[in-house]
Each structure stands twice: as C-alpha cells, then as structure tokens.
Amino acid sequence: MHPLHDQSAFADLFNEFSELAQAHLENLDEAKTSFPATKVPDEKLSASGIGALSTFERFKKDYHPLMTASPGPRYYGFVVGGATPAALIGDWLTSLYDQNTLTATGPGDISGNIEIATINLMLQLFGLPSDFHGGFVSGATMSNFTCLATARQWAGKKQGIDIAREGLKQSSITIISATPHSSAVKCLSMLGIGSTQFIQIPLLKGRESADINAMKEILSKTKGPVILISSGGTVNTVDFDDMQSISELKKQYDFWWHVDAAFGGFASCSPKYNHLLSGWENADSISIDCHKWMNVPYDSAVFFTKKIHETIQRAVFQHSNAPYLGNPEEKFGYLNFLPESSRRFRALPAWFALHAYGADGFRQIVENNITQARSLGEKLERSGEFILAAPVLLNVVCFSVKDKQQDAAYMKEFVAALTVRGKVFMTPTVYNGMYSIRAAFVNWRTTEKDVDITLQELKEVKTLMTSS
Numbered sequence: 001m002h003p004l005h006d007q008s009a010f011a012d013l014f015n016e017f018s019e020l021a022q023a024h025l026e027n028l029d030e031a032k033t034s035f036p037a038t039k040v041p042d043e044k045l046s047a048s049g050i051g052a053l054s055t056f057e058r059f060k061k062d063y064h065p066l067m068t069a070s071p072g073p074r075y076y077g078f079v080v081g082g083a084t085p086a087a088l089i090g091d092w093l094t095s096l097y098d099q100n101t102l103t104a105t106g107p108g109d110i111s112g113n114i115e116i117a118t119i120n121l122m123l124q125l126f127g128l129p130s131d132f133h134g135g136f137v138s139g140a141t142m143s144n145f146t147c148l149a150t151a152r153q154w155a156g157k158k159q160g161i162d163i164a165r166e167g168l169k170q171s172s173i174t175i176i177s178a179t180p181h182s183s184a185v186k187c188l189s190m191l192g193i194g195s196t197q198f199i200q201i202p203l204l205k206g207r208e209s210a211d212i213n214a215m216k217e218i219l220s221k222t223k224g225p226v227i228l229i230s231s232g233g234t235v236n237t238v239d240f241d242d243m244q245s246i247s248e249l250k251k252q253y254d255f256w257w258h259v260d261a262a263f264g265g266f267a268s269c270s271p272k273y274n275h276l277l278s279g280w281e282n283a284d285s286i287s288i289d290c291h292k293w294m295n296v297p298y299d300s301a302v303f304f305t306k307k308i309h310e311t312i313q314r315a316v317f318q319h320s321n322a323p324y325l326g327n328p329e330e331k332f333g334y335l336n337f338l339p340e341s342s343r344r345f346r347a348l349p350a351w352f353a354l355h356a357y358g359a360d361g362f363r364q365i366v367e368n369n370i371t372q373a374r375s376l377g378e379k380l381e382r383s384g385e386f387i388l389a390a391p392v393l394l395n396v397v398c399f400s401v402k403d404k405q406q407d408a409a410y411m412k413e414f415v416a417a418l419t420v421r422g423k424v425f426m427t428p429t430v431y432n433g434m435y436s437i438r439a440a441f442v443n444w445r446t447t448e449k450d451v452d453i454t455l456q457e458l459k460e461v462k463t464l465m466t467s468s
C-alpha cells in the first residue's frame with residue numbers, strides 16, 4: 001500500500017507527536033535560544049514517499065534538535081511572544097478542523113461567526129467600543145496594510161476617485177507620521193503610494209513621539225486628504241503618540257487616524273498603563289499583533305476598523321468578478337473584507353486564550369513583563385558596566401555597554417558573543433546615536449529569575465570580551 005492511503009498513520013503520529021511536544025514544552029526554559037547557522041542540504045524528491053511516520057522520525061533526528069527556544073522565557077529579540085497552553089491548543093485545533101474561514105453570518109461553517117465573536121472579545125480586552133469591527137490577518141504588517149488600503153480608498157473618495165477600481169490616477173494623498181514602524185513604510189510601498197512619500201512629523205525632544213504642535217501645523221497647512229500613521233508603542237523605546245491630543249485634533253481637522261499598536265496596544269489591559277492609549281477609541285483603524293504580547297503562536301494579528309468605513313473597505317477587498325463566490329455587495333463576509341481569500345480559522349487560538357485567561361490573565365502578563373523590563377534596566381545601570389540608551393518606558397530595555405556605545409564593531413561582537421551562548425537572545429539596534437541592544441519582554445513564561453540569569457549572562461560576556 002502506498003503511504004498516502006494509510007489512514008492508520010494518524011494513531012502512531014499522534015503518539016509520537018504527544019511525546020515530542022510534552023518533552024519540548026517541559027524543556028523550553030532550558031533549551032537554547034539560538035544555534036549556529038546550519039545549512040540544509042539539497043534534497044532529492046522521493047519517488048514513492050517514505051511515509052508520514054518515517055518523515056516524522058527523520059525530522060525529529062535532523063531538525064527538531066535545532067529548533068530554538070524562541071517561545072521560551074529568555075528570548076528578547078525583536079518582539080517575539082510565546083504560546084500559552086490555551087493558545088497552542090487552539091492553534092493545533094485550527095489545523096485539525098481545517099476550515100476555510102471565508103464567510104460569516106450565512107449558511108456554511110461557523111468559523112466566521114466565531115471570528116466575529118473573537119473580535120468582540122478582543123475589543124472588550126482593549127476597552128474599545130463596539131463601533132469597531134475587524135478580522136484576523138497574518139501579522140501587524142498585513143493589519144497595517146488592510147487599514148492603510150482602506151484609508152487610501154477614503155482619501156481617493158474625498159477627491160472623487162475610486163482608487164480600488166481606477167488606480168491612484170491624479171489623487172493626492174498626504175501621509176504623515178512621527179516614528180512609523182518599518183512595516184507601515186513597507187505598506188506605503190505595497191500600496192503604490194511609495195515608501196518615501198510621507199511627511200515626518202517632528203519629534204518631541206529626546207522622544208520618539210510626535211510633537212503635537214508640529215502635527216497641528218502640518219494639518220492646518222495641508223490641502224487634500226491626510227492619513228496619520230500614529231504609534232501605540234515604538235519598537236526601540238515603546239513611546240506612544242499622544243492619543244488624547246490627536247483625538248482633539250480630529251475634532252478640528254478631517255484626517256484618517258491609524259494607530260499601529262502592534263504590541264503596545266496591550267498596555268490597555270492594565271489600569272496602570274491604559275492611560276497611554278486613552279483616546280485611541282476615536283481612531284479610524286488600529287493594528288494589533290496577537291503573536292507578540294498576546295502569546296498566540298505565529299501567525300496572528302487583528303485589525304480594527306470603524307464600522308462606518310465598511311463600504312469603502314469592501315470596495316477595496318471585494319471579489320467583483322466571480323459569480324461563484326456570490327455577490328460581494330450582499331452580506332458581510334471575510335472574503336470581501338480583507339486581503340486574503342482562502343484562509344485558516346486563525347481566530348481560534350485567540351478565542352481559546354481569551355476564554356482561558358480572561359482580562360486578568362492578560363493584565364498579569366503585561367504588568368509582569370513591564371516589571372521585569374524595568375528591573376533589568378535598573379540592574380544594568382546599577383552594575384556600572386552598562387548604560388541605558390533610553391529610559392525604560394514600558395517593556396523594552398534599550399542599552400549599551402558602558403564606554404562602548406560609539407564602538408560599532410565592539411557592540412556587534414558583543415551581540416554575536418551573547419547569541420552564540422544560546423542562553424538569552426537579544427537584537428541590536430541604533431538609538432540616539434548609540435550602538436545598542438534591545439531586550440523586549442513579551443513572554444508569559446518570563447520570571448524575575450530570568451532577569452537575573454540575563455544580567456549574569458551580560459556580565460559574563462563583557463568579561464569574556466575584555467579578556468579576549
């Protein structure tokens with residue numbers, strides 16, 4: 001029998017998988033955070049196939065040992081979250097059921113309706129009103145894309161141009177932003193607007209946040225539609241644009257307000273930090289990642305857009321020439337609401353996590369991570385061996401080795417030496433003219449003990465560098 005027809009393979013695979021998964025998860029706290037670059041040899045396609053179980057064994061032997069502990073407690077690179085038990089099970093079930101979540105509210109499968117329910121739960125988690133709706137996409141890049149494509153349609157409409165149908169034509173769209181994330185800039189490229197075609201709003205002194213007076217001046221001088229890309233947490237210092245003031249400006253000026261709150265949006269889960277976002281309920285669109293601070297496995301993010309913009313959003317994303325997909329004008333469905341057509345039941349992991357841990361669970365993750373980041377920041381400063389490149393505003397520590405902050409080669413070597421040891425993982429950055437290292441705390445597994453291990457590692461690497 002050809003292995004393709006062996007339905008009984010499932011039972012053995014599940015047993016093998018269950019054993020591997022348990023061992024892997026139990027070991028995650030100790031597993032290595034990086035491995036040296038390993039080449040995967042050119043492989044020859046098997047003519048007959050070796051069967052699922054043999055393939056599993058082969059993967060387990062060759063590649064399983066090289067999977068990093070990126071969902072572990074001391075992986076602080078980029079902004080990489082882990083996966084809570086509930087989210088992980090939801091993710092596995094997503095593959096088990098293998099629904100194609102295209103539609104909602106009609107006959108067919110229920111997954112689209114569960115997605116709508118999940119969006120409503122998320123709005124509650126963030127304290128956002130129900131005049132938003134939204135959907136799941138693969139990451140905040142695609143979430144920014146969905147929101148900005150809708151904004152572009154809005155801007156075109158103001159000038160009598162249906163950009164979705166006619167293209168950009170003679171439209172004039174002014175994009176303004178203080179510290180846009182690189183993915184938002186990439187979206188401008190993908191949208192045919194151009195990645196250099198935005199006005200940089202001057203920053204407050206020593207900050208990554210927009211100078212509101214300068215923003216006001218730009219708004220008052222600009223003719224034609226404006227799209228503001230604001231930050232609900234920048235990646236270097238987790239700085240926030242002043243949402244309250246932007247709300248006020250929105251009463252005076254007509255602009256599309258987008259908030260990129262990929263991870264910083266989670267500050268709203270804590271009464272200690274939710275003031276950073278207060279006012280964002282007046283935005284037109286918001287991007288949030290679930291695979292960062294929500295600790296849902298890759299790849300998962302949501303966008304929220306105001307329901308009043310539904311018609312223009314559908315104008316952008318509708319399938320208008322496919323009778324077999326139904327009439328896009330008719331009822332709400334994800335098929336005509338976001339970039340993808342066929343898509344997995346991506347809401348399920350988030351649905352699991354929201355029910356399993358509730359508002360309080362996410363408040364705890366957020367507050368713990370912020371406490372840990374501040375603690376690392378204090379300990380680094382107190383050590384006398386490191387300096388902060390910026391104050392720890394929330395959950396990211398941006399720091400450098402004392403007296404080496406101008407030494408690009410040293411700092412590069414330092415990060416490389418740290419990475420090779422595989423105990424903690426951080427990524428380099430340049431901030432405020434300093435060659436720095438970023439440590440982003442977004443993992444539910446991280447504890448104060450990890451902060452101490454991290455400090456110890458950094459000190460040991462510094463000693464190594466001195467003696468070499």
Ligand SMILES: *Cc1c(COP(=O)(O)O)cnc(C)c1O
Pocket residue numbers: 079138139140141142181183184233234235260261262263289301
């Ligand atoms: C991570 C991030 C993005 C991009 O998100 P992806 O999930 O990587 O697509 C956008 N904006 C901000 C502020 C981010 O931190």
